[in-house]
Amino acid sequence: MSYFFSFDMLSDRPFRFDKAMPVRALICGGVLSLSACGPGFTEPMQKSPNSIIGKTTQDIGEFKPEEKKEVSDQNLNVTNPVTGPLEAYRPMVERVVIAQIDQALRLYEAENGKYPATYEEFMEQIIKKNGIRLPVLPGGWKYEYNVAEHKLEVVQDKPAAP
Numbered sequence: 001m002s003y004f005f006s007f008d009m010l011s012d013r014p015f016r017f018d019k020a021m022p023v024r025a026l027i028c029g030g031v032l033s034l035s036a037c038g039p040g041f042t043e044p045m046q047k048s049p050n051s052i053i054g055k056t057t058q059d060i061g062e063f064k065p066e067e068k069k070e071v072s073d074q075n076l077n078v079t080n081p082v083t084g085p086l087e088a089y090r091p092m093v094e095r096v097v098i099a100q101i102d103q104a105l106r107l108y109e110a111e112n113g114k115y116p117a118t119y120e121e122f123m124e125q126i127i128k129k130n131g132i133r134l135p136v137l138p139g140g141w142k143y144e145y146n147v148a149e150h151k152l153e154v155v156q157d158k159p160a161a162p
Contacts, residue, residue, distance in 0.1 A: 056133035062119040063144035063153045072154040094154045101152040115150040
């Protein structure tokens with residue numbers, strides 16, 4: 001590859017110039033100018049009405065172990081680098097929400113000397129009193145409160161695999 005030098009007009013310093021530089025500049029300039037021509041770049045994107053991003057809920061069911069629903073393990077299982085962020089969304093949201101509810105439960109226990117004794121008490125004293133709204137989960141996953149263990153579970157309606 002051959003180079004030739006010219007002087008930078010502002011500083012009188014030599015500037016190394018590659019012969020392929022004008023071609024690269026032309027290609028980059030063309031790509032940049034064409035990339036903004038489509039309607040997707042000039043108009044704001046409309047969110048799908050089916051999107052769960054940004055939606056919240058106070059819909060929390062009562063956990064019943066005898067129903068043997070699949071309980072989330074909160075592990076991040078990314079199988080595809082392209083869809084990885086989508087696969088990671090639910091486990092990451094779960095971790096944040098469970099930590100938030102756990103903190104609210106510990107504060108309630110510190111103030112009252114006990115955890116909520118019933119599902120109804122949990123909903124009234126923890127969720128509604130604190131105005132807690134949880135992010136909607138994808139793919140049929142739901143929140144349920146485990147009264148016996150005093151914790152929020154994330155479950156799927158289908159039965160757990162044997």
